[in-house]
Amino acid sequence: MARKLKKKHVDAELLDSIFALEREWKQIRELGMRSIDRTLESIAAERVAQAKYLYLLREARRRNVNALHVQDKK
Numbered sequence: 001m002a003r004k005l006k007k008k009h010v011d012a013e014l015l016d017s018i019f020a021l022e023r024e025w026k027q028i029r030e031l032g033m034r035s036i037d038r039t040l041e042s043i044a045a046e047r048v049a050q051a052k053y054l055y056l057l058r059e060a061r062r063r064n065v066n067a068l069h070v071q072d073k074k
Contacts, residue, residue, distance in 0.1 A: 011065045018056045025049035 028046045032038050 011063065014056065014060055014063070014065055015067055018053070018060060021049065021053040021056060025053045 025046070028042070028049050032042050032046055035042065
């Protein structure tokens with residue numbers, strides 16, 4: 001019983017992190033698209049944010065985490 005509670009808690013934290021990183025990545029991307037002259041640092045920051053986001057998505061898929069199912073069980 002305790003293991004399932006911990007897994008649900010970790011899955012919920014994973015989803016929260018995914019949503020936060022998605023917002024961060026889209027914000028950085030939008031800023032880059034609006035800038036006139038993009039620096040290498042801004043391009044690198046966007047790629048790092050994208051890589052983190054995609055990594056967490058793959059982790060969620062591996063753990064069979066679905067945002068709809070976790071929110072129903074809260």
